Amino acid sequence: MSIVLDSKIPTGPLAQKWSKHKMDSKLINPANKRKFSVIVVGTGLAGGAAAASLAELGYQVKSFCYQDSPRRAHSIAAQGGINASKNYQNDGDSIRRLFYDTIKGGDFRSREANVYRLAEVSGSIIDQCVAQGVPFAREYGGLLDNRSFGGSQVSRTFYARGQTGQQLLIGCYQALEKEIHKGGVKMYPRTEMLDLVLVDGHAKGIVVRDLNTGKISTHAADAVILATGGYGNVFFLSTNAMGCNVTAAWRAARRGALFANPCYTQIHPTCIPVSGEYQSKLTLMSESLRNDGRIWAPTTPELAQKLRAKTISAADVPEDQRDYFLERKYPSFGNLAPRDISSRAAKEVCDEGRGIAPTGLGVYLDFRDATKRLGEDVIRARYGNLFSMYEKIAGEDPYKLPMMIYPAVHYTMGGLWVDYNLMSNVPGLHVLGEANFSDHGANRLGASALMQGLADGYFVIPTTIANYLVTQKPGSISTEMPEFKQTELETRERINTMLAIQGKRTVDSFHRELGNIIWDQCGMARSKEGLTLALEKIPALREEFWSNVRIPGSGENANMELEKAGRVADFIEFGEVMCYDALTREESCGGHFRTEHQFFETSPEVIAGSTQAGEAKRDDENFAYVAAWEYKGPGTPPILHKEPLVYEETHVSIRSYA
Numbered sequence: 151m152s153i154v155l156d157s158k159i160p161t162g163p164l165a166q167k168w169s170k171h172k173m174d175s176k177l178i179n180p181a182n183k184r185k186f187s188v189i190v191v192g193t194g195l196a197g198g199a200a201a202a203s204l205a206e207l208g209y210q211v212k213s214f215c216y217q218d219s220p221r222r223a224h225s226i227a228a229q230g231g232i233n234a235s236k237n238y239q240n241d242g243d244s245i246r247r248l249f250y251d252t253i254k255g256g257d258f259r260s261r262e263a264n265v266y267r268l269a270e271v272s273g274s275i276i277d278q279c280v281a282q283g284v285p286f287a288r289e290y291g292g293l294l295d296n297r298s299f300g301g302s303q304v305s306r307t308f309y310a311r312g313q314t315g316q317q318l319l320i321g322c323y324q325a326l327e328k329e330i331h332k333g334g335v336k337m338y339p340r341t342e343m344l345d346l347v348l349v350d351g352h353a354k355g356i357v358v359r360d361l362n363t364g365k366i367s368t369h370a371a372d373a374v375i376l377a378t379g380g381y382g383n384v385f386f387l388s389t390n391a392m393g394c395n396v397t398a399a400w401r402a403a404r405r406g407a408l409f410a411n412p413c414y415t416q417i418h419p420t421c422i423p424v425s426g427e428y429q430s431k432l433t434l435m436s437e438s439l440r441n442d443g444r445i446w447a448p449t450t451p452e453l454a455q456k457l458r459a460k461t462i463s464a465a466d467v468p469e470d471q472r473d474y475f476l477e478r479k480y481p482s483f484g485n486l487a488p489r490d491i492s493s494r495a496a497k498e499v500c501d502e503g504r505g506i507a508p509t510g511l512g513v514y515l516d517f518r519d520a521t522k523r524l525g526e527d528v529i530r531a532r533y534g535n536l537f538s539m540y541e542k543i544a545g546e547d548p549y550k551l552p553m554m555i556y557p558a559v560h561y562t563m564g565g566l567w568v569d570y571n572l573m574s575n576v577p578g579l580h581v582l583g584e585a586n587f588s589d590h591g592a593n594r595l596g597a598s599a600l601m602q603g604l605a606d607g608y609f610v611i612p613t614t615i616a617n618y619l620v621t622q623k624p625g626s627i628s629t630e631m632p633e634f635k636q637t638e639l640e641t642r643e644r645i646n647t648m649l650a651i652q653g654k655r656t657v658d659s660f661h662r663e664l665g666n667i668i669w670d671q672c673g674m675a676r677s678k679e680g681l682t683l684a685l686e687k688i689p690a691l692r693e694e695f696w697s698n699v700r701i702p703g704s705g706e707n708a709n710m711e712l713e714k715a716g717r718v719a720d721f722i723e724f725g726e727v728m729c730y731d732a733l734t735r736e737e738s739c740g741g742h743f744r745t746e747h748q749f750f751e752t753s754p755e756v757i758a759g760s761t762q763a764g765e766a767k768r769d770d771e772n773f774a775y776v777a778a779w780e781y782k783g784p785g786t787p788p789i790l791h792k793e794p795l796v797y798e799e800t801h802v803s804i805r806s807y808a
Contacts, residue, residue, distance in 0.1 A: 155778060155793040158569040159263045164799045168267040172613055176620040183208035185624035189356055189371040191343045191398050193220035195322055195600060196583025197377030199607025202325035205334030207612055212369055213335050216342040216361060216393065221323045224379055224391050225603060228315025229536065230299065230438035231307035232600040234272035239296055243304040245269045252598060255301040255488050256591020257740035257768060258802045261795065263570060264588045271609045272601055276308055278608055282321035285310050297441050299596035301488040307597040312436050312536040318600055342713065343398045346405045347637045353579035354627045355634060357641045361713065364706045366642060368634045370627045372619060373578045376402060380562035380584040384721045384728065386665020388559035389421055389434040395717040399566050399585050400724050407574045408778035408791060410587035411564035413732035416594055416741045417674050418560030419492035420515060422543055423507040432558040433543055436536055437596040440485045442520035442529065446472045447513045451503030458506060464514055464552050475499055479762065483807045490593040490741045491807060493557035497674050498764065507554050516552035557674060561599060563590040563741065567778040571614035572606060578618060582606040592740025645705050648715055653698030657714045660695050668725050672732050677745045681733040688726045692784060695722060727779050727788050734790060737773045738766035761804050770802055
């Protein structure tokens with residue numbers, strides 16, 4: 151059966167689509183809402199907000215997370231802030247400007263209607279969070295404060311020091327706990343989703359494993375929501391928590407859900423550089439630091455060598471031997487150029503031999519000038535916890551010496567394909583936050599992840615899920631149905647097969663090898679040659695995994711190696727699809743940079759001055775579409791389905807921040 155991608159975008163002017171859609175959407179009266187049950191997997195900002203909001207409306211909600219508490223969801227790690235177009239600074243911001251900045255930041259590869267809706271509800275998110283008691287920073291007069299983030303020339307980022315995600319998650323968690331106490335939400339912590347159950351082609355339940363006891367069970371509902379985050383750990387080293395994984399989304403993809411734009415991964419420019427071969431994760435330094443920090447590298451490889459050898463310190467480098475390369479290349483945006491562009495600029499400097507970390511992969515983020523201008527007390531008030539974190543990890547005082555930073559994998563713009571209602575091509579399966587593809591195109595602007603998660607959870611899904619539920623008979627699904635028994639059996643067989651291998655290699659060794667392949671061939675720069683090589687190596691790695699992995703213990707109790715093995719097996723399958731996507735997309739856009747597709751010195755656009763050599767070169771004629779991949783099983787190439795991107799009110803142009 152062929153798959154038709156109907157995005158269900160409302161008709162009418164862009165600014166009226168969401169209002170029109172809300173008016174046209176189906177309603178369920180309060181008494182009938184209590185008859186419907188919804189499963190929500192994930193308790194970050196998207197999942198927690200959705201579970202709390204749906205329960206408050208009257209739905210019966212089951213909430214699942216693999217952490218020991220909803221409060222440990224990875225949203226807690228977001229540091230810098232959350233965007234909203236309230237224009238408190240009176241500096242020219244508006245819903246349309248936030249919309250356009252997001253569309254442009256995504257290199258004109260996101261769905262126009264979804265992005266406008268995101269900008270439209272952004273102000274309501276701030277009101278909601280203030281009402282929950284989130285302690286946003288305030289100006290002296292008591293108004294909420296704002297700061298700037300990459301890709302924007304206005305101040306629209308609301309923040310709580312350097313721990314915005316944590317404070318937002320606490321507000322969301324309190325709303326969730328209220329509903330748990332009232333009985334509207336039943337919470338299942340330390341429980342991992344291992345499969346999606348389909349009944350007549352509709353998502354009607356999940357198979358889970360209790361991570362404390364090893365018990366496998368099934369749960370039924372009238373609809374399923376996945377809010378399980380991104381897949382950045384396919385690279386092994388990333389800024390994600392080590393438990394972050396692609397399993398829930400990928401198991402849904404194995405059941406027929408399309409995976410959209412998997413090659414769109416974001417490299418964050420301000421991370422602490424890799425320090426050793428056996429490092430297990432990387433640490434993000436918030437983009438908010440780029441408000442006051444200046445990024446630079448020494449002007450010559452000889453000077454960089456002295457800095458690496460520590461025969462001189464950064465403080466000894468005179469001003470005329472410091473290359474503030476972002477300010478030089480992108481004077482309009484300077485140190486607040488978007489993440490993909492800033493990351494590639496840092497890589498370019500290091501490729502020239504001017505990197506300053508011991509590995510040669512690093513540049514400086516310097517607060518010397520800001521400290522002189524504002525005073526150390528102001529810098530401490532704005533970034534104190536971030537500076538303390540850096541000093542503990544790097545062993546250097548950033549008040550006295552500049553931070554060393556280098557790009558690292560951070561966020562993933564791809565995810566399961568969803569329509570305007572946030573429902574996948576599998577009826578009943580809704581996907582929120584970073585787990586879907588819908589809002590960020592080929593590159594996410596800073597401070598927009600929290601905005602999307604809360605928009606989806608608090609304001610979008612409570613309206614749109616009713617459009618599906620009204621077509622269903624509430625309570626008609628039971629775990630006694632044969633589909634649940636069969637899916638549970640398949641899950642047990644997969645686990646038993648994995649445990650029986652008893653090979654010689656550890657799970658982590660496979661994950662590290664996969665990560666090296668993906669980073670080298672599908673990381674900051676990709677090429678046809680490298681991606682072709684990756685597509686030769688990954689299937690061989692998959693075959694070895696299923697014949698030579700060693701998982702100690704059993705499945706009858708807590709077993710972290712078994713958990714990791716299942717996730718790594720999914721990463722291997724997913725990584726192959728990711729490379730197919732990158733190979734097929736013969737253009738550069740946002741975080742997807744194909745070395746064959748860039749503006750060269752001889753390009754007419756460079757000669758005319760409309761862009762610079764080395765910038766990403768899009769192909770709007772052939773690739774202005776969402777790539778939605780249908781998984782066909784190991785050893786079989788996935789099938790590409792396309793959703794054309796149509797811009798009704800956006801002028802698509804060369805993306806320039808000069």
